Amino acid sequence: MKKFLFATAAMAIVSASAAYAGEVKIGIELGFTGPIESLTPGMAAGAEAAIKEVSKSGAFMNGSTVVPVRADSTCIDSAAATAAAERLITSDKVAGIVGADCSGVTGAILQNVARPNGMVMISPSATSPALSTAPDDGLFFRTAPSDARQGQVAADILWGHGVKSIAITYTNNDYGKGLADAIASNFKAKGGKVTINASHEDGKADYSAEVGALASAGGDVLVVAGYVDQGGSGIVRAALDTGAFDKFYFPDGMIGAKLEENFGKEIDGSMGDNPGTDSPGAAILQKIGKEQGFDSTSPFVPESYDAAALLMLAMQAAGSTNPADYKGKVMDVANAPGVKIFPGELAKAMKLLKEGKDIDYVGASAVELIGPGESKGNYREIVFKNGKITTVKYW
Amino acid sequence: MIDILNALAALANYVFVPAISYGSQLALGALGITLIYGILRFSNFAHGDTMAFGTMVVILTTWWFQGMGISIAPLPTALLALPVGIVVTLVLLLGTDRAVFRFYRRTKAAPIVFVMASLGIMFIYNGLVRFIIGPNEQRFSDGARFIIKAREFKAATGLNEGLSIKLSQGITVITAVIVVVVLFWFLNRTRTGKSMRAFSDNEDLALLSGINPERVVTISWVLVAILATIAGTLYGLDKSYKPFTYFQLLLPMFAAAIVGGLGNPVGAIAGGFVISFSEVAVTYAWKKVLVYLLPEQWAPDGLVQLMSTDYKFAVSFSILVIVLLFRPTGIFKGQSV
Numbered sequence: 001m002k003k004f005l006f007a008t009a010a011m012a013i014v015s016a017s018a019a020y021a022g023e024v025k026i027g028i029e030l031g032f033t034g035p036i037e038s039l040t041p042g043m044a045a046g047a048e049a050a051i052k053e054v055s056k057s058g059a060f061m062n063g064s065t066v067v068p069v070r071a072d073s074t075c076i077d078s079a080a081a082t083a084a085a086e087r088l089i090t091s092d093k094v095a096g097i098v099g100a101d102c103s104g105v106t107g108a109i110l111q112n113v114a115r116p117n118g119m120v121m122i123s124p125s126a127t128s129p130a131l132s133t134a135p136d137d138g139l140f141f142r143t144a145p146s147d148a149r150q151g152q153v154a155a156d157i158l159w160g161h162g163v164k165s166i167a168i169t170y171t172n173n174d175y176g177k178g179l180a181d182a183i184a185s186n187f188k189a190k191g192g193k194v195t196i197n198a199s200h201e202d203g204k205a206d207y208s209a210e211v212g213a214l215a216s217a218g219g220d221v222l223v224v225a226g227y228v229d230q231g232g233s234g235i236v237r238a239a240l241d242t243g244a245f246d247k248f249y250f251p252d253g254m255i256g257a258k259l260e261e262n263f264g265k266e267i268d269g270s271m272g273d274n275p276g277t278d279s280p281g282a283a284i285l286q287k288i289g290k291e292q293g294f295d296s297t298s299p300f301v302p303e304s305y306d307a308a309a310l311l312m313l314a315m316q317a318a319g320s321t322n323p324a325d326y327k328g329k330v331m332d333v334a335n336a337p338g339v340k341i342f343p344g345e346l347a348k349a350m351k352l353l354k355e356g357k358d359i360d361y362v363g364a365s366a367v368e369l370i371g372p373g374e375s376k377g378n379y380r381e382i383v384f385k386n387g388k389i390t391t392v393k394y395w
Numbered sequence: 396m397i398d399i400l401n402a403l404a405a406l407a408n409y410v411f412v413p414a415i416s417y418g419s420q421l422a423l424g425a426l427g428i429t430l431i432y433g434i435l436r437f438s439n440f441a442h443g444d445t446m447a448f449g450t451m452v453v454i455l456t457t458w459w460f461q462g463m464g465i466s467i468a469p470l471p472t473a474l475l476a477l478p479v480g481i482v483v484t485l486v487l488l489l490g491t492d493r494a495v496f497r498f499y500r501r502t503k504a505a506p507i508v509f510v511m512a513s514l515g516i517m518f519i520y521n522g523l524v525r526f527i528i529g530p531n532e533q534r535f536s537d538g539a540r541f542i543i544k545a546r547e548f549k550a551a552t553g554l555n556e557g558l559s560i561k562l563s564q565g566i567t568v569i570t571a572v573i574v575v576v577v578l579f580w581f582l583n584r585t586r587t588g589k590s591m592r593a594f595s596d597n598e599d600l601a602l603l604s605g606i607n608p609e610r611v612v613t614i615s616w617v618l619v620a621i622l623a624t625i626a627g628t629l630y631g632l633d634k635s636y637k638p639f640t641y642f643q644l645l646l647p648m649f650a651a652a653i654v655g656g657l658g659n660p661v662g663a664i665a666g667g668f669v670i671s672f673s674e675v676a677v678t679y680a681w682k683k684v685l686v687y688l689l690p691e692q693w694a695p696d697g698l699v700q701l702m703s704t705d706y707k708f709a710v711s712f713s714i715l716v717i718v719l720l721f722r723p724t725g726i727f728k729g730q731s732v
Contacts (some may be wrong), residue, residue: 172705196698201705205630205640206417209678209704210411215682216698234635242408243545243557 001183020286022064026051029087029099030304031110036101043085044070045126045294046096046261046285046304046364050150050346052292053314057347061321066312075260078108085113085287086169092373096311097121097323103128103174104170110140116339120323122311122331129178132372137317138327143310143367144304145377147278150251151182153273153379153395158249161271165193166249167219169235171226172199180225183308195219207238215244221271223249228256233263240266248272255382255389264387275299276380279366285343301326301363303375309346310334313361316353334369336360398612399442408545409683414675415668416633422667423626425651426578427619432597433658434615436498436538437509442623444520444649447641448487450623450631453480454535461537467682469539469562473628480628484679485620491516492616495721500612507688509627517642524638536563553662556683565632574625575664578618582660587614595658601693643708647674654718656725665726670711678704 028047031039048068055066069092071084081100097119100106106126112122115137122141123131127229129148131140132348158166168184169178174197184194196217200210214222214235222245226232239245240263250259250272250299261268279313282302289296296302318326333349341349349359361367368376379395424446431439439445456476466472495512542565545557582588587610594601594611602608627641635639651670655662680698689695702710718725 198703199705203637203639205634205637206413208409208413209675209707212413212675213678213680213698213700213704215409216683216700218683239547241540241559241561243549243559246546 022062022235024064024066024315025069025083025092025094025232027069027071027092027094027097027099028308029071029073029081029085029088029097030101031105032057032070032072034073034075034077036075039299040101040367042294042296042298042301043101043293044068046289046296046301047124047308048342049094049288049292049294050305050308050312053344054309055125055349057350058353059320059347059350060312060316066322068144068308071099073102073105074107075102075105075210077379078105080337081105082108085109085119086274089113089119094119095315098307098325099123099161099301099313099344101125103178107131107134110134110136118323120311120314122307122326122330124307125300127178128174129182130174132374136372139323140372141307141310141330141369141373143306143365143375144300145375148182149272149376149377150179151184151186153377153381154183154223154251155186155192156248156395157271157273157381158187158191158223158289159190163192163217163220165195166221166223167195167214167217167245168197168223168225169200169214170197171231171253172201177227179220180223182221183225183251195218200226200231200235201286202227204231207231207234208242210235211238211242211244214239214243221245221247221249223251225251228262233258236267250382260387260389266387268384268387269385271299271388272382272384273379274382274395275303275365275378276391276394277366277378279362279378281342281362281364281366285364286374287346296364298368305343306361306363306365309343309363310361310367312346313341313349313353313359316350331369331373333359334361334367397732400552400686401554401556402684404548404552404554404558405683405687408556408558410659410672410675410679412558412560412564414672416567417675418668418671419567420626420630420633421644421647421651421671422664423571423574423622423629424648425663425667426575427622427626427654428648428652429655429658429660430615430618430622432652434591434611435509435658437506438657439619440510440513441491441517441520442619442646442679443612443642443645444517444524444638445484445488445619445623446627446630446644446701447524447638448520449480449522449620450627450636450641451638452483452635453477453624453628454533454631456480457535457537466537468537470566471536471538471563471632473535473632474566474629477624478627480624481621485617487520488612488620492612518681521638521642524691528638532635533631534635535669536632538562542666561633563629567629567633571628572620578622578660579666583617589644591615615694646708647671647711650715654714654725656727659725659727662725669726670714673714674707674710677710678707 001308032040049067051066054060071088073081103126110215120139125144127144127147132146167181170180184197224232248270252274255274285296314326314329315321317329337359341359341361345365366378370376382389383394428442451475455679456472456479460472528653539562545559548558591611607724647670652663655666680700682699686694
């Protein structure tokens with residue numbers, strides 16, 4: 001009994017002293033297990049790099065340190081994700097959350113945990129258009145663009161290449177459906193014809209039946225809004241084998257080394273887009289990544305760095321770590337006017353904010369928040385030449 | 396006239412060629428199921444995963460051969476690796492039989508006990524395969540890809556519609572024909588085959604006439620190992636290899652065996668093609684074919700698709716239910732379930 005009492009007392013002292021030392025905790029909730037577990041270690045490392053930078057600078061909130069706390073969103077299990085977010089807020093007492101990653105769990109956390117607790121969350125990778133209109137009490141931001149924006153860009157690229165009719169197939173989930181609908185509506189608005197907009201299931205052995213339906217509908221180009229290591233490649237394979245389509249359009253989920261490896265010259269002339277920018281921020285983050293041992297060219301790593309940076313900059317601008325105080329500052333620090341801030345300049349930004357000056361955070365992904373607090377998005381248009389993905393230009 | 400040819404080309408490209416090769420793969424799988432049902436008298440739920448196991452061994456051997464530079468181009472190396480796959484699968488099946496099924500045969504257990512035991516074995520095989528090769532998709536086809544390419548067909552014939560036949564589809568059909576011919580010769584002409592059929596028709600009479608039951612059982616596992624490995628490898632070559640899709644194949648294969656008549660080899664083959672043609676035809680969008688055949692003003696606006704391709708498995712299920720309701724013994728008279 002004595003021992004137990006002592007232990008409890010010791011615990012109380014430890015937790016009390018932790019709060020006393022001017023330590024700010026930031027939750028990083030990403031899918032460390034689940035379908036995107038290969039991406040999340042890099043994303044977390046990106047966010048933690050920003051946190052380390054600020055913590056070391058000593059300029060944050062009168063010399064407070066910042067500590068990251070990781071939690072697992074699982075990417076697909078909303079119950080597990082909300083429980084993890086609950087833990088971050090109630091037991092870890094974080095001041096803000098970087099996350100979540102996948103659109104479905106992000107929406108669940110926003111409605112079930114963030115809004116009831118008044119917690120700010122900035123997602124680096126949730127791209128579903130549904131999140132733009134979801135009620136968020138001004139608590140939700142994302143450094144990744146909505147797929148609705150990618151739909152516009154894709155329709156522009158297709159139309160620009162003189163494509164008049166398209167067939168669309170999408171992977172049967174929030175991402176695929178949202179993106180396919182965005183491309184279809186934007187393409188129709190330009191006067192193009194969408195012959196079919198049909199889903200496909202991932203993980204099948206054979207997609208010849210799906211391609212049969214797509215071929216019946218016809219079209220100049222087949223838009224494959226799927227995943228390169230899932231059904232998307234199966235669809236392209238079956239379409240090439242039956243001669244149903246020989247030109248494709250690949251949104252971001254399909255762009256990857258695997259696409260070159262699987263098809264190479266067979267899909268020459270096909271087009272596509274994925275998030276990307278020629279802003280100098282990305283290169284600076286690459287250097288930081290090399291020093292700290294993470295790969296900043298992996299998807300959503302720059303967005304993760306920026307999400308964490310924006311959280312801390314907003315806190316500094318508001319002079320408070322209370323979400324209710326700083327939530328209104330996120331848009332201010334992200335957008336013009338002000339001094340442009342790139343990765344590695346967070347200490348400078350903290351000083352400027354303390355002096356009461358404006359900043360315009362550019363960061364690693366050229367962040368500009370629009371509408372309900374989501375990135376405007378920067379896209380790289382690509383084309384297949386000699387079996388290689390070649391950059392055409394940036395949007 | 397040219398319209399009719401175009402319609403035929405489209406029909407062949409999207410319906411006949413895929414359905415015939417898929418049907419051959421199903422038929423080989425259903426033959427294995429039907430043999431076990433006829434001789435050992437239970438539905439073997441582990442059959443899909445037996446196929447996955449056999450194919451896995453073939454894939455690993457193929458990679459080994461490729462590493463050594465052995466190839467039989469333009470044919471896929473996997474054909475060369477088939478015997479290894481069959482032998483290893485046979486060892487696994489006989490081991491399972493000795494460890495599990497023989498015990499239940501001795502205790503004269505009810506068929507449902509066998510079925511449940513096979514369900515357990517299915518899970519064990521499931522884990523075994525994932526443990527060795529992992530749950531991901533594996534590609535192991537090499538050699539030439541096409542017999543006829545869609546674009547070349549168009550250029551050669553001047554038609555609007557292409558027709559492509561993959562080498563794997565050609566190999567599937569030819570192999571299936573050879574395997575079926577040999578199997579029927581074995582069952583109908585050889586002494587061992589006849590003793591197996593006798594055992595299947597009437598176990599007690601067969602025992603009285605001096606047929607060794609353990610020998611019959613062993614031979615049927617040999618046949619199952621051959622059929623399952625070949626069916627699995629052909630499916631993997633033609634489509635792709637992923638342990639989970641082999642587990643899913645269990646439904647259409649059982650549907651094929653039951654539709655044809657459980658225990659009846661001819662029925663299994665017919666059932667395989669009935670299932671594959673209905674799956675493909677019901678989910679095909681017929682617009683492409685109809686556009687050529689109908690007068691212009693009748694051309695359909697919609698896709699003329701009876702069911703979305705997502706419901707492919709529902710087709711096998713419905714056929715299964717209809718057959719069980721109206722003709723429980725199947726098209727060809729087999730045993731009722």
